[in-house]
Amino acid sequence: MQVVWFKKDLRIADHAPLFQACKAGPCLCLFVYEPELIGSEEFDGSHLDFLNQSLKGLDQQLRNRGGSLVTRFGEVTQVLSEINERHSIEALWSHEETGNSLTYERDKRVLAWTKERHIPWNESPQSGVVRRLKNRDGWSAQRNQFMAKPLTPIPERIPCVKDVDTIGLRGHQDLGLRESRKTNLILGGEVAANELLNSFLHDRGQYYSKEMSSPTTAYDSCSRLSASITWGCLSVRQIVQALRDRQVELREEKKSGKLTKGWLTSMRSFDARLSWHCHFMQKLEDEPRIEFQNMSRVYDGLREDDFSVERFELWCEGKTGYPLVDACMRALKEHSWINFRMRAMLVSFSSYHLWLHWRKSAVFLAKHFLDFEPGIHFSQVQMQSGTTGINTVRIYSPIKQVKDQDPDGVFIKRYVPELAGVPKEHLAEPHQMSLAEQSKTGCIIGKDYPSPIVEHLTAYRSARDRIYAIRKQDVAREEARRVVKKHGSRKNGNRKNGNRKNGV
Numbered sequence: 001m002q003v004v005w006f007k008k009d010l011r012i013a014d015h016a017p018l019f020q021a022c023k024a025g026p027c028l029c030l031f032v033y034e035p036e037l038i039g040s041e042e043f044d045g046s047h048l049d050f051l052n053q054s055l056k057g058l059d060q061q062l063r064n065r066g067g068s069l070v071t072r073f074g075e076v077t078q079v080l081s082e083i084n085e086r087h088s089i090e091a092l093w094s095h096e097e098t099g100n101s102l103t104y105e106r107d108k109r110v111l112a113w114t115k116e117r118h119i120p121w122n123e124s125p126q127s128g129v130v131r132r133l134k135n136r137d138g139w140s141a142q143r144n145q146f147m148a149k150p151l152t153p154i155p156e157r158i159p160c161v162k163d164v165d166t167i168g169l170r171g172h173q174d175l176g177l178r179e180s181r182k183t184n185l186i187l188g189g190e191v192a193a194n195e196l197l198n199s200f201l202h203d204r205g206q207y208y209s210k211e212m213s214s215p216t217t218a219y220d221s222c223s224r225l226s227a228s229i230t231w232g233c234l235s236v237r238q239i240v241q242a243l244r245d246r247q248v249e250l251r252e253e254k255k256s257g258k259l260t261k262g263w264l265t266s267m268r269s270f271d272a273r274l275s276w277h278c279h280f281m282q283k284l285e286d287e288p289r290i291e292f293q294n295m296s297r298v299y300d301g302l303r304e305d306d307f308s309v310e311r312f313e314l315w316c317e318g319k320t321g322y323p324l325v326d327a328c329m330r331a332l333k334e335h336s337w338i339n340f341r342m343r344a345m346l347v348s349f350s351s352y353h354l355w356l357h358w359r360k361s362a363v364f365l366a367k368h369f370l371d372f373e374p375g376i377h378f379s380q381v382q383m384q385s386g387t388t389g390i391n392t393v394r395i396y397s398p399i400k401q402v403k404d405q406d407p408d409g410v411f412i413k414r415y416v417p418e419l420a421g422v423p424k425e426h427l428a429e430p431h432q433m434s435l436a437e438q439s440k441t442g443c444i445i446g447k448d449y450p451s452p453i454v455e456h457l458t459a460y461r462s463a464r465d466r467i468y469a470i471r472k473q474d475v476a477r478e479e480a481r482r483v484v485k486k487h488g489s490r491k492n493g494n495r496k497n498g499n500r501k502n503g504v
């Protein structure tokens with residue numbers, strides 16, 4: 001019996017392990033609810049909602065082709081042992097996973113288990129991430145070749161072994177999780193993911209490049225595919241290839257003078273971000289310690305002793321006294337998704353203004369991001385905290401961002417109703433209103449809405465000085481060269497202090 005172990009690849013399309021296992025013989029399609037992952041501090045009830053929707057969809061797709069999904073609860077090697085005792089496993093098939101330390105250690109246990117029993121474990125890549133990469137030179141070409149390869153066909157029939165026990169879908173209570181009160185804007189499963197992709201490529205994506213940064217437009221104009229990619233409801237290669245088809249169509253429209261403005265530029269930006277996806281994941285694959293430690297070790301000790309629980313909690317609650325920061329945090333906690341620029345601002349605010357070490361903030365956000373992807377997440381959080389040592393130090397002003405991204409206060413007022421009566425000219429800094437204005441607008445600062453947790457300019461200058469005091473040292477430059485060599489993009493050439501683009 002062939003065991004196809006579904007992990008974060010909850011689809012049947014472009015699924016090499018499923019396709020190959022089906023050719024080898026009768027299969028058992030397995031998903032394991034792993035207590036260690038579900039109990040981790042990064043897992044949330046909203047993740048389970050998405051996961052179960054995806055599993056339900058996967059089971060349906062398998063059934064349409066004569067198969068079905070078997071689910072189990074437990075440590076993977078124990079589950080495999082139980083199955084092996086009753087059914088004798090001939091081979092294990094799965095995708096390679098670039099996950100966190102828990103999945104990495106689990107995979108090592110599974111490898112040992114298969115080796116002891118002489119059961120082959122066939123792993124296939126599912127993105128541009130390359131295992132055991134020697135160095136980054138030439139990586140991009142390798143990734144692009146992988147993306148250009150034909151998609152793996154969906155097996156016409158899935159020959160499944162009958163009479164294997166399954167526990168079906170496990171709910172929150174079964175798993176000791178709190179029910180999620182979030183309204184996930186993104187639904188799990190292959191069908192929903194394809195609908196999202198199509199609506200983006202043919203309808204919503206036109207002004208993507210212009211509208212991705214403002215939270216008032218990003219919910220519609222961004223693809224919002226990240227959770228579907230993270231959980232593998234679509235492969236990145238499926239998306240890249242659908243994008244290529246769309247680009248051909250758009251170029252034809254351009255030739256015949258029918259093309260509407262915005263499309264081609266937007267699709268180019270989208271393409272770049274899909275390659276960043278793999279580029280960031282490769283960083284964690286190459287250096288797993290960055291889940292916990294600074295990418296550039298010269299920043300060790302920079303913030304560790306300054307952690308303020310009080311500041312951290314106010315940030316988590318969306319009560320910092322900076323309206324856009326608070327609105328973003330509350331919106332994220334309501335919907336499990338926020339756009340790139342606002343993620344960057346949230347982290348910049350916690351790491352620079354509040355001078356909090358990035359690790360706790362990263363874990364908190366991971367729990368609330370439906371798309372939590374360790375490879376992207378920890379690298380991005382570090383990039384926005386100045387600890388990669390190679391990226392431009394970007395300290396977002398929570399005041400200027402209001403003027404740039406939400407000048408009319410539409411987003412702020414939706415998520416911070418305390419500010420509903422505050423006129424837009426005061427929304428960036430409501431604490432600057434006179435007492436008379438505060439009374440008139442029905443928002444007394446310090447009572448109805450918090451006073452700023454820190455003073456922006458003072459905090460900004462202090463953070464900038466502390467970061468640059470390290471950054472300008474020879475040892476920091478030396479370490480930056482090491483980081484660039486290990487992780488830097490080779491595409492645009494790296495400037496002295498690292499590349500300016502978000503993607504490197």
Ligand SMILES: Cc1cc2nc3c(=O)[nH]c(=O)nc-3n(C[C@H](O)[C@H](O)[C@H](O)COP(=O)(O)OP(=O)(O)OC[C@H]3O[C@@H](n4cnc5c(N)ncnc54)[C@H](O)[C@@H]3O)c2cc1C
Nearest residue numbers: 222223224225226273276277340343344371372373377380
């Ligand atoms: C602090 C911080 C943490 C982040 N954590 C995650 C995370 O856990 N999971 C995650 O998928 N993305 C993460 N991102 C990257 C990015 O914000 C999200 O991928 C994006 O906002 C998701 O929305 P979308 O699917 O509409 O993206 P789109 O803009 O439509 O982009 C399409 C896809 O490209 C990839 N992508 C987009 N931007 C980036 C980027 N800057 N770096 C790498 N890949 C990118 C994603 O897979 C995304 O789904 C993080 C960014 C920051 C600043």
